[in-house]
Amino acid sequence: MDQFILIWVVFAAAAASMAKSKGRNIYLWVAISLLIGPFAVLIVAVMKTTPKGDSEYF
Numbered sequence: 001m002d003q004f005i006l007i008w009v010v011f012a013a014a015a016a017s018m019a020k021s022k023g024r025n026i027y028l029w030v031a032i033s034l035l036i037g038p039f040a041v042l043i044v045a046v047m048k049t050t051p052k053g054d055s056e057y058f
Helices: 002-021 026-036 038-046
Strands: none
Touching: 002 026, 002 038, 026 038
16 A cells, blocks of 8 residues: 555656646646546646746746
8 A cells, every 4th residue: 555655646746847847837736646646647748838837826
């Protein structure tokens, strides 16, 4: 069970990293990743980069 939680946290960190590089809201994508796991990483991977970044969320 501990490995499952560790893998889920790794997917959340990967989604956060990818979201940051694409100018998306990091906290939103971490939350989504904790809910749907590797599928969130795939979704963020195919999204386009925003022109403004995520400065509007802070």
